[in-house]
Amino acid sequence: MKPKPYVPYLLVLPALAILVAMLYPFLTGAWWSFTSYRLNRGDPSFNGGENYLDLLTTPDGLHAIGTTLFYAVTVVIIEVIAGVGLAMLLNYGPYGNAFRLLIVLPLLLPPVIAALMWKVMLTENGVVNWLLESMGQQRLLWLNGPDSALWSVILIDVWIFTPFVVLLAQAGLRSVPQELQEASAVDGAGPIRNFVSVTLPMLMPILIVIIAFRGIDSLKMFDIIYTTTKGGPVNATTNLHVLGYLEGIRNLNFGASMAALIVLWLLCYLISYFLLKARRKDSVG
């Protein structure tokens, strides 16, 4: 079966066409990020790295970068710990399949819808504040408080996406041979030791995938934040993706918008690059 050399190219041609079609707006956007382009105000004119300089020196720009990183790191840490923990419990305990079906449901709703549901529950007179009051606690401002808004959004993210970690971690745990754990238990290792030196290394390949996917998706989180707070109050929940939207659609300042999005893209690209590298090393070694 000696194929003609052009066959594979012919097969990937349609996908390449899509890739090029998407590359064009991407490059256009990259060009705009170096211009002072405002919609309906003439053509883009090159202004050096001014947009980037603004982003990296003004409090608003730095705040957006900080929010992006803080959100992503916090969300990944919480979700990986909770998700791997739940996956282990599901594999260990009884009724695993039934529990999984219920636990996984939030992941299958559109994140926007899930965010709306939480917004409804977190209003001033909402059911969550009622719960707090009936337990003798103070009401909280949740999404409306400058200090609590970001944590509220993180809570929603954890609610939606922890099941994603559960599903992948469960699949990864199945590839850990039972005999290995039993062997180390026979050798006198406690459950914690067992987890650290047997389960964790075996889980590493899938953990890399989980961290990369969740990392990238939370770096570029838009849906939850925009539906619940639109980046507010003031700019408490404005990350780079939301900033890009607000600058572009609300202020029609496409130059600044694209600069924010390019910086975000660089962050995502770095992670996916390291992921692929780690994964390749993993499957070879």
Added chain:
Amino acid sequence: MSTQIDNRAIPARQNRTMGHRAIVARRNRKKRVKHGIVIAVLTAWTIFALAPITWIFLMSLKTPGDIVSYPPKFIFTPTIDNYIVIFSGSEFLMPFMNSLIVTIGALLLTLVIGLPTAYALARFNFRGRENIAFGILSLRFAPELLIILPLYLIFQKVGLNDNYLGLILAYQLVTLPMLVWMLRSFIEDLPVELEEAVALDGGSRWTAFRHVLFRLIAPGLGASLMLSFIWAWNQYTLPLVLSGKNTQVITTGIQQYIAYQSIEWGPMAAATVVSMIPGILFAVFSLRWIVGGLTAGTVKG
């Protein structure tokens, strides 16, 4: 899947001593306590996961008065008025239909483009292969707005704004990378020998694909399509920018119930409940399938 050993399956030894029995009993008791703790933790998370969904469902059955009452009402006379409202006007039905059209259209296009691509990436060795594969995957990792905002202006020029075809094209950004990457892994996991056997018998590559490979990847293909469906259905950023009055989809359409003046809580809750249905159906029917599919698509065992 289940690696637990059923104790009853082990034939009881006749000369089992009392001491042995006591050990077994103690071990069982310990195990039961452990299981109890596990069930308690899992139940706690399940309550956390289901409470919001339950609350919105209850809300969708309430009258406007019951919805705003404080303390919140857990016991009330249910009404289906909210569902009547959303199903009698076009406010909800149109976005729902649009979501179906765009999602299914995007999936069909992804299938036609993605299947040959995944096959070529898995079975041929050609120059630039890894670069093409990475290029396709990088679509998934780019911030959507970076591509969508310029695309919006381009679409405006060529008349693809607020247009099904435009949305379907843009949705490839979400559906194509995942389908290609998952399918590629599925195909790579199948032995080449099967296809070579067909070739030995004088069959062409196409025959081998059609009669052997396609049948074997069918479950994986189903799983990938299902996942892509959910991803496309849940998409928000793309339609937020690219769809106008005529092509509003469900995720953007639901926001109509939140006006500046007032929020129509009841219809919004009812619309929320209905828009959850595809995801829940999906969970019930194909979750078990997906776990295998996800792993095959993301990690190589």
